Amino acid sequence: MLLSARHTDVVVVGAGLAGLRTAHHLVAAGVSVIVVEASQEVGGRMATDTVDGYRLDRGGQLLDASFAGAEQPSGLEKLRLLPLAAGPVVRSSDSAGDGGGRAGRRIGDAIDRARLNAVLGRITAVPEHRLLARPETTAARAPLARGLSPRTADGYLRPLLTALLHDPDLTTSSRCADLALRRYARGRLCMPSGGAATVPELLASGLPAGTIRLGVRATAVATDSVTTAEHGRISCRAVVVATDARAAARLLPGLRVPEFLPVTVVHHAAGSPPPYGPALVLEAARRGPVGRTLAAGEVDPSRVPPGGGTLVTTTLLGPRGDTGDAELDRTVRDRLAALYGVSTRDWQLLSVHHDPFALPSMSAPHDMHRPVRLLAGLYVCGDHRDTSSAQGALDSGRRAAEQVLRDLGVTPPLPALPRPVPTAA
Structure with a gap:
């Protein structure tokens, strides 16, 4: 035309x-x-693909409740943001993961979570211009964990930052990390309906x-x-x-x-929802490629066809290498079995989407x-x-x-x- x-x-x-x-x-x-x-x-x-009736995002985007701000363009008033469960679940995969459902342990007790909330509360209270005026280093070296036990700082806060920034090495600017934590603390993580x-x-x-x-x-x-x-x-x-x-x-x-941060998104159809419902699940120690996983179908049922069980969406961080889809699927399902504590043998691979240029680096x-x-x-x-x-x-x-x-x-x-x-x- x-x-x-x-x-x-x-x-x-x-x-x-x-x-x-x-x-x-x-x-x-x-x-x-x-x-x-x-x-x-x-x-x-x-972008979102449709495979066998499942709605599959090509990227690992999560929004927050304040997305787009108060002055929204026409059309976005119709946007439905569906919140994840408050707070991620962080697990340590004590087993190597064999697909048989041997669970790792959950990180953080009530005191640790209270201390973390206090740290996030302090970041929330700081005006944005003051965060941007702080000395700049990498997220890995920043004193983000002040007031936290080493176990929770390394086992909870670092995995959370890794998931928010899609940066497994946390080379991202500490100022960007501060802003990401501030946005996270000020509003729930959400998925757009559909x-x-x-x-x-x-x-x-x-x-x-x-x-x-x-x-x-x-x-x-x-x-x-x-x-x-x-x-x-x-x-x-x-x-x-x-x-x-x-x-x-x-x-x-x-x-x-x-430079760019590569991201791979893997979607599985599961017959029944894994544990933790609509919560983001993180791995405390990077023993594999999984950055975060989520029962996306429990957050947004419209992404699952009638009778389709549920949809599990997993984000892998770092280069993919020359691993084929079948081998990658086996590796990911083994890690998910260890994280969720359920068998993943019957999960159906729906798609693997790798983007070597997913996000511009903020080093x-x-x-x-x-x-x-x-x-x-x-x-x-x-x-x-x-x-x-x-x-x-x-x-x-x-x-x-x-x-x-x-x-x-x-x-x-x-x-x-x-x-x-x-x-x-």
Whole structure:
């Protein structure tokens, strides 16, 4: 289908969370926008596949109850956030795991958990600007565990940070770690009802018809135009590149490309729910690839077909290597048997999705507000300009739009919409 318009105020390249958020902010200010997206779907890494009736996220995204903030774009008021159980379950896999259901032990007693809550409470009370002013080191070296016993600091807090940051070595900036813990402490972890793809789909639905053009690949950008492989040149007053970091660097030579954290997501169908219900389960000691596991079907039943038992979603951290799916499945099910204390022999592998470029690394030192304005008329946004998270992508998109509007001399009239309320699963 040919583009019906060859000129617009702003062209946004990429229909992921950052690009969609940029478009919303600009449209709300009365600016005309075209979003071009090379693929046939919106969302980028926020994608969900359907396999045998199961809704399977390709990434390991978890949101929190404050996702998107108070000023939400149109469409996200329909987002249902389903909370996980309060507090993760951390286990030590004392057995090697043989698929027979030999359970490890649970870490932390009531006193340890109270001490941890006190530490998180102190982080919550510190204003964000003060957290960002703290001396920066790595998350592994930061004095996060002040007031905790060594057992709980190493066996509970470190696995929690590893799971929140997707960083098995905790080389992430201590400031980013502080912010992640602060967000965690201020609101429950949640899953979007229906799958991660629901978020970009709702964002896309809130834009005017015809704004998003799928299957249109940008091949070159300038301050006044975007050239596409399919439809030639679109002229404009400004261009925002809102792709992932590698694609952005291909359009913007010289743009810094960060290192990446690889993530593998494994989905199993289980006949009956494993222990701990809708709680995040972490392993205290890294004896295998499992970073975290969750009975996702217990949090969000809409991801499971009728009569399908439940869905267990496991996130593996670090490089995958050359392990085949069958061998990886055996290894993961053995670890899950040890963590849950149940037999996993009859669990059915639904999918394995490995992304070697899942998240931009936030190794120290890390600038959480990298410039989004390259020069007047040319801008860039994405989680590689902010924090490596869905929220970071949204925040960078908002920053880029605000900079575009300042350069265009437009004052945006932004209404505040109510944020989504977590709904009991």
